[in-house]
Amino acid sequence: MKRTDGSAGSAPPLPSQEPIRLVDPGGNRVGEGLHPTPEPGTLLALLRAMIIGRRFDRQAGALARQGRLAVYPSSHGQEACQVGGVLALADDDWLFPTYRDCVALVTRGVDPVEVLTLLRGDWHSGYDPESHRCAPQCTPLATNASHAVGLTYAARRKGRDTAALVLMGDGATSEGDAHEAYNFAAVWNTPVVFLIQNNRWAISVPLEKQSAAPTLAHKAIGYGMRGYNVDGNDAAAVHSVVSQALAEARAGGGPAIVEAQTYRLDPHTNSDDPQRYRDDAEVEFWRARDPITRLEALLRGEGRLDDAELERVGAEAERLAADVRERLDGADGLDPEDLFSHVYATAPAMLRRQRQELLDEMRRG
Amino acid sequence: MAEISLARALNRALSDALADDPDVLVYGEDVGALGGVFRVTDGLAAAFGEDRCFDSPLAEAAIVGTAVGMAMYGQRPVVEMQFDAFALPAFEQVVSHVAKMRNRTRGRVELPLVIRVPYGGGIGAVEHHSDSSEAYFTHTPGLRVVTPATPADGYSMLREAIECPDPVVFLEPKRRYWATAELDLPARTEPMDRAVVRRAGGDVTLIAYGPMVATALEAAEAGRREGRDIEVVDLRSLAPFDEETVVSSVRRTGRAVVVHEASTFGGYGAEVAARVTERCFHYLEAPVLRVGGLDIPYPPPKLEEYHLPGVDRILDAVDRLQWESEWVEGSADGRSTRQHTGVGA
Numbered sequence: 045m046k047r048t049d050g051s052a053g054s055a056p057p058l059p060s061q062e063p064i065r066l067v068d069p070g071g072n073r074v075g076e077g078l079h080p081t082p083e084p085g086t087l088l089a090l091l092r093a094m095i096i097g098r099r100f101d102r103q104a105g106a107l108a109r110q111g112r113l114a115v116y117p118s119s120h121g122q123e124a125c126q127v128g129g130v131l132a133l134a135d136d137d138w139l140f141p142t143y144r145d146c147v148a149l150v151t152r153g154v155d156p157v158e159v160l161t162l163l164r165g166d167w168h169s170g171y172d173p174e175s176h177r178c179a180p181q182c183t184p185l186a187t188n189a190s191h192a193v194g195l196t197y198a199a200r201r202k203g204r205d206t207a208a209l210v211l212m213g214d215g216a217t218s219e220g221d222a223h224e225a226y227n228f229a230a231v232w233n234t235p236v237v238f239l240i241q242n243n244r245w246a247i248s249v250p251l252e253k254q255s256a257a258p259t260l261a262h263k264a265i266g267y268g269m270r271g272y273n274v275d276g277n278d279a280a281a282v283h284s285v286v287s288q289a290l291a292e293a294r295a296g297g298g299p300a301i302v303e304a305q306t307y308r309l310d311p312h313t314n315s316d317d318p319q320r321y322r323d324d325a326e327v328e329f330w331r332a333r334d335p336i337t338r339l340e341a342l343l344r345g346e347g348r349l350d351d352a353e354l355e356r357v358g359a360e361a362e363r364l365a366a367d368v369r370e371r372l373d374g375a376d377g378l379d380p381e382d383l384f385s386h387v388y389a390t391a392p393a394m395l396r397r398q399r400q401e402l403l404d405e406m407r408r409g
Numbered sequence: 410m411a412e413i414s415l416a417r418a419l420n421r422a423l424s425d426a427l428a429d430d431p432d433v434l435v436y437g438e439d440v441g442a443l444g445g446v447f448r449v450t451d452g453l454a455a456a457f458g459e460d461r462c463f464d465s466p467l468a469e470a471a472i473v474g475t476a477v478g479m480a481m482y483g484q485r486p487v488v489e490m491q492f493d494a495f496a497l498p499a500f501e502q503v504v505s506h507v508a509k510m511r512n513r514t515r516g517r518v519e520l521p522l523v524i525r526v527p528y529g530g531g532i533g534a535v536e537h538h539s540d541s542s543e544a545y546f547t548h549t550p551g552l553r554v555v556t557p558a559t560p561a562d563g564y565s566m567l568r569e570a571i572e573c574p575d576p577v578v579f580l581e582p583k584r585r586y587w588a589t590a591e592l593d594l595p596a597r598t599e600p601m602d603r604a605v606v607r608r609a610g611g612d613v614t615l616i617a618y619g620p621m622v623a624t625a626l627e628a629a630e631a632g633r634r635e636g637r638d639i640e641v642v643d644l645r646s647l648a649p650f651d652e653e654t655v656v657s658s659v660r661r662t663g664r665a666v667v668v669h670e671a672s673t674f675g676g677y678g679a680e681v682a683a684r685v686t687e688r689c690f691h692y693l694e695a696p697v698l699r700v701g702g703l704d705i706p707y708p709p710p711k712l713e714e715y716h717l718p719g720v721d722r723i724l725d726a727v728d729r730l731q732w733e734s735e736w737v738e739g740s741a742d743g744r745s746t747r748q749h750t751g752v753g754a
């Protein structure tokens with residue numbers, strides 16, 4: 045792709061206008077093409093994680109409505125993107141999630157209560173990023189994308205083939221930070237896959253007002269990387285394409301953008317009022333393209349799933365939800381003194397004095 | 410008279426400005442159909458059409474950058490940053506272009522634009538939604554930085570900001586959006602670059618702005634019950650700073666406490682304290698004190714009460730102002746019988 049004479053080098057192929065799909069909304073296998081359908085065991089794992097993720101998500105939504113979380117941005121309807129993307133990661137790879145990606149974190153194996161720490165109003169991001177290879181959830185849009193580029197660059201210097209998956213929304217792709225990260229990744233040839241969950245809305249702003257590109261995946265081409273347009277409600281397709289993109293990237297083929305076409309079925313957060321900006325008909329259209337029923341239908345149709353197995357997964361999901369309710373209710377262990385402990389490696393005198401003043405103030409009541 | 414909230418008054422100011430001047434444009438993230446996450450732009454797109462009030466792509470740097478271009482070509486853009494911390498991607502545009510265009514072009518290009526920024530905490534929001542970023546802006550010459558504390562000022566100052574030939578960073582105290590006052594609109598209050606005395610008192614001046622004005626007034630009321638006669642000055646304009654109003658108050662009272670939500674170290678209060686000290690040194694009975702947030706990242710939101718200055722913390726500071734009654738054995742009623750000893754007292 046290097047060019048020194050001003051002529052265009054070889055460019056990666058344009059993303060398909062039709063999203064890559066391996067399982068149709070009715071649960072039937074469709075053309076394999078360049079992307080193999082995952083093995084039945086993987087398909088079962090995808091379904092299982094989506095069912096558990098959805099139960100977790102519903103539980104978190106309920107906790108937010110009860111005021112036990114400060115806020116909750118729902119993943120409902122986007123499970124195939126988050127689960128398909130995360131299960132494609134190797135253990136040593138890193139995940140860079142946003143506020144929207146709690147289901148991705150639960151799928152990655154992070155303790156669900158720790159996933160909700162920030163959202164319940166604690167002052168820190170909960171889980172230990174190192175032990176799960178998951179960066180803290182990021183709220184300033186697109187600002188963590190370059191972190192993934194730097195991290196994978198550093199990993200390569202240390203002789204590792206660590207790759208990273210960056211999750212971002214369609215709206216976030218408009219930020220300057222997104223463009224800068226795409227460009228750095230391509231120029232440095234770092235193994236990063238940017239998975240754009242195009243759920244069609246950035247709070248109240250529809251995709252048409254966000255981008256004039258044929259697809260968001262097309263953006264990849266301008267940076268000299270591969271772009272894939274995928275059915276984001278087809279967990280098999282997301283998993284297959286992300287796995288392949290990660291493998292290519294790891295082998296030195298450079299970063300990629302994977303755009304997953306999906307939909308945010310719930311409000312932006314529990315405090316949003318979508319009546320103000322979108323029609324129920326659109327929501328119903330997407331509700332009928334549910335990622336879970338699709339995969340369930342496929343596996344049932346092929347005799348790989350029965351009621352007993354579904355019941356077992358359902359019971360596991362219920363146990364997880366009950367555990368979240370119970371532990372979130374427990375003492376939250378918040379201590380104002382901790383606010384001073386991690387601002388610097390060691391608290392400077394000024395902060396130690398402030399801590400003492402606060403303790404005195406609290407003692408006086 | 411009607412009960413009008415700050416959010417409503419700001420909405421009316423935008424609406425009246427759009428009606429009065431065809432060059433006024435309102436845009437940003439979610440300001441159209443949604444009416445803004447705080448509903449400050451509610452109904453404007455419907456009333457004035459999509460070419461006067463509209464949603465832009467999601468990119469703060471380009472929102473402010475395009476506002477620069479629009480203002481260069483005769484529009485009066487009023488852009489919204491959704492939350493304090495989300496104005497930061499636009500910071501380069503603000504510092505390198507918005508603030509400097511007039512000076513770089515020897516006055517030939519002016520930028521009559523307004524950047525609205527909901528700021529401050531106390532609303533129970535998660536991280537990045539409660540920051541106080543005023544000092545970043547006030548440190549930048551060329552910007553006017555103002556912040557209303559009341560619905561009447563919300564209306565009047567926003568109208569004036571839109572009419573102003575200079576760029577204005579308009580900081581809206583989000584925890585006061587829903588506070589109401591009896592008001593008839595349109596209303597014009599004091600010019601936006603003047604501080605005002607919100608409550609007269611003889612013993613000490615509390616200098617506050619934006620979200621902390623109401624808290625300072627509460628503290629003054631509580632202080633009265635403890636025998637302190639507290640004056641409250643609402644700065645309204647942070648840059649430029651109305652030194653005359655502040656200095657004349659402190660020269661009368663002889664004591665001053667600056668109050669803000671932002672972290673204390675390197676905060677706006679340091680500038681105020683320095684200026685008051687320079688101009689009032691001989692009138693002061695005690696050092697000028699600052700009551701600000703702790704010097705930690707904003708702790709959202711379960712512990713925010715420990716971070717944010719409240720009535721008690723303000724009155725504790727007032728108590729530390731070397732009151733004679735506390736040094737003079739047997740002072741009768743706990744009231745100060747202080748006499749100014751400085752030059753010109």
Ligand SMILES: Cc1ncc(C[n+]2csc(CCOP(=O)(O)OP(=O)(O)O)c2C)c(N)n1
Pocket residue numbers: 144183184185212213214215216217243245246247308312438467469491495498
């Ligand atoms: C830099 C920045 N600007 C604004 C916001 C406020 N905000 C939070 S979420 C959001 C919409 C994001 O839409 P999208 O990227 O499509 O992701 P989604 O929420 O739909 O998952 C906005 C504007 C923010 N978090 N960061």
